[in-house]
Amino acid sequence: MRETGDIVFERSRAKAQAALEKAQAELKRRGSAEELVQTLHEIRTGSRVRSIPLDELPTRWDGLLRRRPLSDLYRAQGIKRIERFVAFVRKASPGIHEMAQVQAAVATAYCKMELQRGISAQTYNQIVIHLRSVFQLLRKEGGTAENPFEDIPLREGETIFRKPFTVEELALIEKTAKDDPFIYPLIVTGMCTAMRRGDCCTLLRSAVDLKAGFVTVKTSKTGETVQIPIFPLLRSVLEKALAEPPVRPPFYVFPSLEAHYRINADHLTDRVRRVFKAAGFYNTDPGESAEDTGSRGQVQQARAHGVRRASVRDFHSFRVSWVTVALTAGVPLEIVQRVTGHRTTDIVLKHYFQPGKEDFRRTLAGKLPALLGDHTQRAADEFNLADLRAKLTAMEDSTWRHIRDELLSRLPAEKNVTPLPALSKSSFAA
Structure with missing residues (x-):
């Protein structure tokens, strides 16, 4: 180290020395910052910040109190994702031993590695959302100031829907x-x-x-x-x-x-x-x-x-077939949601209502006015008791007028028929 080498060696020595000094300064700065955080936390609470060892991360997540227990399948998948992330950190950053030491750069590097595996956008998003949730739920116990997965964007990808059976x-x-x-x-x-x-x-x-x-x-x-x-x-x-x-x-x-x-x-x-x-x-x-x-x-x-x-x-x-057949047959969306348990109509319509082209055409032809649809093949008994019962069951104070008008509009027109008297809310309730 004391002898002078050739030009190439001396240049590499200078670069190495500069990198060493930079690393030392960064470690000193980080150590000072961490010590300052520890001091402030100790002044406020009387104790120093404690973090979670990375090895304990899967166990701590599994032991969290929840509104309802996790299914065995979801629990196993969640633990496996955390263990995979911990294994990556051990290999890529051996100096990181605790949850609080995980920075955004480490999380970003892990996500890039996952993308290189060629996984789908849906699988990638599930991984990011899960790890983001883990760090969010354990942030206080882990002593993390920021969630390293917070600013990592999700990816847009193709959505392949399940096909319903006829x-x-x-x-x-x-x-x-x-x-x-x-x-x-x-x-x-x-x-x-x-x-x-x-x-x-x-x-x-x-x-x-x-x-x-x-x-x-x-x-x-x-x-x-x-x-x-x-x-x-x-x-x-x-x-x-x-x-x-x-x-x-x-x-x-x-x-x-x-x-x-x-x-x-x-x-x-x-x-x-x-x-x-x-x-x-x-x-x-x-x-x-x-x-x-x-x-x-x-x-x-x-x-x-x-x-x-x-x-x-x-x-x-x-499940997709049941929803598709029910909605295509005219069962109200509210009734379908009461059976499937979906909280939003968007999920039902986007992921579960997948009518075939012929069913789609036949349903529209039967429901649209004659000007837009083809009513030449419409059967006389299309307005069946099951459809009527479903509509009546869905009636509420806020929807009964709309449903009544829809039912009346679907009845065949007749001549010389005395119109029904106007119904009121009180008569409907009776």
Whole structure:
């Protein structure tokens, strides 16, 4: 180090010395700033700031008090995301040991690394939102002044919606599922209730009222209480299940399905896919047409950006199908929301209402005035009792006039008929 080297060596020595002095100054400045924060905090509270070791971050997040417990799947995914981030910090910044030491630059570097994996925008956004939430929830205990993920923007990407089944396709799937007695109750329950797979598997006996003809469930995802009418197909499945003696508390309607969902939910996914394949829904190789393979439709679709293909036909498609069939048939959106448990209409209309082109055309042709729609093929009995009952059930003080006018407008015009007297709010209430 004391000897003089050549020009290249001396230049590199000067650059290294300058970098060392800069790093030392930065460490001194940061240390002074951290010590100042510690001093101020100690003056205000009487104790120094304590942070959370990075190794304890998954455990601390898992142990947070919540309004309702996390599902096993979401909990496992959340812990895995945090552990992946902690592993990155250990490798990229070995000097960081506590949560309070994580700065925005580290969070940005991690997000860039995740993007380089080629994940979809949806997966990337889920990671950023989750880690942002972790640092926000633990900020006081972790002693962080700023959330390192706060200013990281989310990405816009393609949205691939699940495809609904037609009524004919649902009938085919139900018929095919009869060959698998284990999975048949799950498929029928999903078709007839629009419930998520977890809610179907963990359906309690106390939630089923066969006499009143309703299932009342508090959904696991949104916490909303929904009421779902029991249709004949579902009733036969529920009656058979409830005829079996209860196994152990809590008393589930389908105890075997609940056990598989809790231990290995992927097994249920595989069994449903087998039914779909037997019914004609499966993936085809690139370049093959549906006519060549006999496939009624793909169950997965490639993404423009993303590691895995998107699922377009799976168990959740029953929920999309229920919403699409109901809204296409004219069931009021308010009634649909009471069944699905969605809090906003935007979610229902954007992600769940996916009518086919022919259904879309037929519905508009039947509802629009004759000037805009095609009423030549309109059946005389289109205005059925189910539609009428749904409309009347949706009547409230603020909507009954609008619904009444809509019903009257759909009645066929008749000559020499005395008009109905004007209804008042009091007469409606009576």
